[in-house]
Amino acid sequence: MEKKVKNKSTTVSIPKLQNPDSKIKDLKKIGEEHNFFKSSLNLGKSIIKEEKFSRRIGHDILDEINDGLVYLSQTGIILDVNKKAAQFFGVSKKELLGKHFTKIGIFSARDYSRLLKNFKAALSQKVNLFEVKIRNKKGKELYLECSVTIIKKDRFPSGFIIVARDITKQKLSEISLEESKERYKDLVDRAGVGILVEDNQGNFKYFNQRFCQLFGYSNQEMAKQNIETLVHSGDLKRIKRAHREFLKSNKKSIKLESRCLKKDGSIIFLEIYGEVLKEKGEITGRRYYLWDITERKKREEALKSSEERFRILFDYAPDAYYLNDLKGNFIDGNKKAEEIIGYKKEELIGKNFLKLKLLSPAKIPKAAATLMKNALGRSTGPDEFILKRNDGSLVTVEISTYPVKIKDKPVVLGIARDITERKRAQEERNLLMTAINQASEIIALTDVDSKIKYVNPALERISGFTNKEVKGQSIRLFLKDVDKYIWQEIGKTLREGKIWKGKISLRKKDSSLFEAEVTATPVRDTQGKINHYIYFLRDITEQIKLEEQLRQIQKMEALGTLTGGIAHDFNNILTSIIGYTEMALDDAPPDSLLRCNLEEVFKAGKRGQDLVNQILAFSRPSHQQKKPVQVSSLIKETLKLLRVSLSANIKIHQNIKSDSMVMADPTQIHQIVLNLCKNAADAMSPKGGLLEVRLEDVELSKRFLKAYPNLEPGPFLKLSVRDTGIGIEESVLNRIFDPFFTTKAPGQGTGMGLAVVHSGVRNHGGIINVHTKPGEGTTFDIYLPKSKGTTKNKEEKQQTVPGGRERLLFIDDEEQVMKLGKQMLESLGYQVTAFSDPLKALQTFKGQPENFDLVISDSHMPGVAGGDLATEIFKIRPQIPFIFCTGNGLKLKKEKAMEIGARDIISKPFQKKDLAKVVRKVLDQVKTGRR
Numbered sequence: 001m002e003k004k005v006k007n008k009s010t011t012v013s014i015p016k017l018q019n020p021d022s023k024i025k026d027l028k029k030i031g032e033e034h035n036f037f038k039s040s041l042n043l044g045k046s047i048i049k050e051e052k053f054s055r056r057i058g059h060d061i062l063d064e065i066n067d068g069l070v071y072l073s074q075t076g077i078i079l080d081v082n083k084k085a086a087q088f089f090g091v092s093k094k095e096l097l098g099k100h101f102t103k104i105g106i107f108s109a110r111d112y113s114r115l116l117k118n119f120k121a122a123l124s125q126k127v128n129l130f131e132v133k134i135r136n137k138k139g140k141e142l143y144l145e146c147s148v149t150i151i152k153k154d155r156f157p158s159g160f161i162i163v164a165r166d167i168t169k170q171k172l173s174e175i176s177l178e179e180s181k182e183r184y185k186d187l188v189d190r191a192g193v194g195i196l197v198e199d200n201q202g203n204f205k206y207f208n209q210r211f212c213q214l215f216g217y218s219n220q221e222m223a224k225q226n227i228e229t230l231v232h233s234g235d236l237k238r239i240k241r242a243h244r245e246f247l248k249s250n251k252k253s254i255k256l257e258s259r260c261l262k263k264d265g266s267i268i269f270l271e272i273y274g275e276v277l278k279e280k281g282e283i284t285g286r287r288y289y290l291w292d293i294t295e296r297k298k299r300e301e302a303l304k305s306s307e308e309r310f311r312i313l314f315d316y317a318p319d320a321y322y323l324n325d326l327k328g329n330f331i332d333g334n335k336k337a338e339e340i341i342g343y344k345k346e347e348l349i350g351k352n353f354l355k356l357k358l359l360s361p362a363k364i365p366k367a368a369a370t371l372m373k374n375a376l377g378r379s380t381g382p383d384e385f386i387l388k389r390n391d392g393s394l395v396t397v398e399i400s401t402y403p404v405k406i407k408d409k410p411v412v413l414g415i416a417r418d419i420t421e422r423k424r425a426q427e428e429r430n431l432l433m434t435a436i437n438q439a440s441e442i443i444a445l446t447d448v449d450s451k452i453k454y455v456n457p458a459l460e461r462i463s464g465f466t467n468k469e470v471k472g473q474s475i476r477l478f479l480k481d482v483d484k485y486i487w488q489e490i491g492k493t494l495r496e497g498k499i500w501k502g503k504i505s506l507r508k509k510d511s512s513l514f515e516a517e518v519t520a521t522p523v524r525d526t527q528g529k530i531n532h533y534i535y536f537l538r539d540i541t542e543q544i545k546l547e548e549q550l551r552q553i554q555k556m557e558a559l560g561t562l563t564g565g566i567a568h569d570f571n572n573i574l575t576s577i578i579g580y581t582e583m584a585l586d587d588a589p590p591d592s593l594l595r596c597n598l599e600e601v602f603k604a605g606k607r608g609q610d611l612v613n614q615i616l617a618f619s620r621p622s623h624q625q626k627k628p629v630q631v632s633s634l635i636k637e638t639l640k641l642l643r644v645s646l647s648a649n650i651k652i653h654q655n656i657k658s659d660s661m662v663m664a665d666p667t668q669i670h671q672i673v674l675n676l677c678k679n680a681a682d683a684m685s686p687k688g689g690l691l692e693v694r695l696e697d698v699e700l701s702k703r704f705l706k707a708y709p710n711l712e713p714g715p716f717l718k719l720s721v722r723d724t725g726i727g728i729e730e731s732v733l734n735r736i737f738d739p740f741f742t743t744k745a746p747g748q749g750t751g752m753g754l755a756v757v758h759s760g761v762r763n764h765g766g767i768i769n770v771h772t773k774p775g776e777g778t779t780f781d782i783y784l785p786k787s788k789g790t791t792k793n794k795e796e797k798q799q800t801v802p803g804g805r806e807r808l809l810f811i812d813d814e815e816q817v818m819k820l821g822k823q824m825l826e827s828l829g830y831q832v833t834a835f836s837d838p839l840k841a842l843q844t845f846k847g848q849p850e851n852f853d854l855v856i857s858d859s860h861m862p863g864v865a866g867g868d869l870a871t872e873i874f875k876i877r878p879q880i881p882f883i884f885c886t887g888n889g890l891k892l893k894k895e896k897a898m899e900i901g902a903r904d905i906i907s908k909p910f911q912k913k914d915l916a917k918v919v920r921k922v923l924d925q926v927k928t929g930r931r
Helices: 024-034 040-049 053-057 083-089 109-123 168-183 185-191 209-215 233-248 294-305 309-315 335-341 361-375 420-438 458-463 484-495 541-587 593-619 631-643 666-684 753-763 815-827 838-847 866-876 894-900 912-928
Strands: 002-006 011-015 068-073 078-081 130-135 141-153 156-166 194-198 204-207 253-261 267-279 282-292 320-324 330-333 380-388 394-406 409-418 442-447 452-455 500-507 513-524 530-539 627-630 650-656 661-664 689-700 714-723 767-773 777-787 807-811 831-835 854-858 882-886 904-907
Touching: 068 083, 078 083, 083 156, 109 130, 109 141, 109 156, 141 168, 194 209, 209 253, 209 267, 209 282, 233 253, 267 294, 320 335, 335 394, 335 409, 361 380, 361 394, 394 420, 442 458, 484 500, 484 513, 484 530, 513 541, 541 593, 541 815, 541 912, 627 631, 627 666, 631 650, 631 661, 631 666, 631 689, 631 714, 661 666, 661 777, 666 689, 666 714, 666 753, 666 777, 689 777, 753 767, 753 777, 807 815, 807 838, 815 831, 815 912, 831 838, 838 854, 838 866, 854 866, 854 912, 866 882, 866 894, 882 912, 894 904, 904 912
Parallel strands: 650 689, 807 831, 807 854, 854 882, 882 904
Antiparallel strands: 002 011, 068 078, 068 156, 130 141, 141 156, 194 204, 194 282, 253 267, 267 282, 320 330, 320 409, 380 394, 394 409, 442 452, 442 530, 500 513, 513 530, 627 661, 689 714, 714 777, 767 777
16 A cells, blocks of 8 residues: 655655564665655655654654654644754753753754744744754754644644754855855956957967957967958057057057957957066067957947936946835846846846845844835945855945935935955055065155155164154165265166166165165056156175175186196196106115205105195095094194294194084195195294184074075084284285185295185085284184094004006006006016007907906096096906096096996006005905905
8 A cells, every 4th residue: 555645846655564663774765766855845744644654663764864853742842853853953862852942952043033933834834944053962063954844633733843954064065165156256257358468569479268259260260360350440540550559659558449340240349458568677568458348339329329318327327226115125226236246137126135145144134224224214325245146156335225205105226336346456455565564675665756655664674764764754865875876877767767777785774784686666647647766675785695605606616627627737747757756766876966856856746746636625525535533633733743834933822622523534624724824824924923723612503604505503613713914905805715816926825725725615514704904913714514423543554565467558648657657567567568549559458358457547538538448448358457547536536437347546646656556456356356
């Protein structure tokens, strides 16, 4: 058997269940097949006709329903609830049963009134769906969609059924959607504007889809059009003249209207606004915005011939005009009103605006109060309201209302002005002012007499002047120290309507100066007349310091590349001088004049080697791998050696307060200390004085290191070398670290000492500062990052020069070096084949690759690089031991040599013991199978 429950829209068939305790899934199946639970209204009416419904299918089935069910007595006492309703209310069934529904404390006063209203409707056989918002006993907010249905027994009311459905997710989604629509409204608005971009010759460079739609062309077709094919012939001459003037003049924008031709030959009226495009201050083209005003033009033409003057004024007023009666029922409205709210007036006539959801619930009392005032004959406004348009978007309006009479019937005339754009513009102005006030640059606005009208807070932060102190003063308050000719140039440029840019020194309140990048721009009124000037002043003091440091680094790097390049040739010469002298000393009789002379030559060669090492120390980071070094020990050793060479009238004072370690190349640290002390001694010669060397631990702050962004704050070791000499003149102070720069007489200095110091400090990630005053002496302060490493003193054991009987191939393009290497190696017992031509050497090796146990080759030779030669040799015999000999570490690093396949590298100039040690080490590695 089936019983049918009918309402106005649905007939639901309910199969009669044979067993009251039948499975829940049977009921769910019924619900799915007949859409039983989809309509709360149908469910309520089904309950009316099936009075014994609950008893027959059991509470366990009702508890599985996703809607909440509340059974009330005729007086409002809760007689029963299902599980879902108890979950909505946040309490158990037991706590709800027997209570009056108004006492459970989850409804607001407004929602309580809404419930009562629907109870009354239920008594009159009306069932409505309505929404309520509750906060249950657990504090959770829910949105519920409810209906109230009366239950009758013997044709008399016996109670009520409330059906509630959780629509929280739906409501939150609707709220989110409204916010999203508002957020993207501006984007949608702009999408309806035709946009065209052209270059300075008037050629089309870009147009958007809307531009093509305006004329009815596709993108490809539009690319072939021009002004003559798009503009109506009757307007063409005027438009072309205006277009030429805009391209050639200094106008920033242009606005005009024109008749244009669509692809199908029909006429379209367009409003065109053009503006200048600039990039880096240069005009690169123009951009035009086009609006279709055809409909507006048609309306304008209709207005001219219309006899209904009042209707015309009413309909086409710039503001929205509307009429309603004293109860708020809509009578009439103009076009602007339709545009603002998104409804046609025919849709609104006779409807009450308080019930149209135009207003948010919070604003309805305010609107009702306005109606009451109108009923009393009082005008209101302007009052601000936010209206919800037909498409869901929001619009902000100012509304004024006036009680008037039409044919003796009192009505209300309302005038609404759309202030959405004005509000947005105000917000943009507020945002702009916020940005200006928070800008890091000084922004000052003056009149044409250069009197300050406004200045942002950056002024006080940078210059020390307050806004109050400078307002009304001349901008020259900051430009006091600027050359008058520059000031005249700034004024002349601005009066001509041009922008002035430059770097000048400006005065602070304490009279100190700061470097500023200044941009001064004329400001024009709506008539194009210059009425103000705006200045942008950016403090670039630190930037200039950094740029100066960068220039110094670049100059040092350039000189480093140059000096590193010639070091190879120097080392080849020194290799011959030192090597041949060393070989000659082996044969010279002891205590002979010849031996004495050779020893002097050998010493001169070693001094030349030291000079080249200083050049290389300047031109490359380091010869050696850095390791933890105790600087105090190096200082003491250096001063001990230096003491014997200094004049007796120079007193040395040590103040060593730290034994901290730094990651360093000991040779470079030794050179830094030695050169600084020699420089100090030279500054005190011949009168003498005090040379003080101080070493201490310091902690450098972020503020101290502001000019050194690559360094981190933390523990540093500070080395100070102070003298009481003649000091350094300011005119040469910025050149003292330049290589080969010296103030000494010719022949008295190389000019490399301080350049090596600067390069060494930089290579170790340190800082060097100079404090000097002519006639009072100079102090050099060096800061090196501290290391937590340890150092160990190792004593080198004197070793004999090793030799051997192996067969060696020696290659060097310098004839003298080639002969020297052959002679040295043969004196050690080796069998040596030597070449100065690398191609001949390669040819020989190809013919007899197994006749050689080791290859030694220069790394840089004309025509064939050492790396290329090694590659060819390895192709013939991949496992042959190979040693590179280089006169410039910049050309070939040891790591690179190893990548090519070499076993080791030796630097020029070399002595016999150095060469012997490297050759023996490589040959022994081959024998033991080690790399």
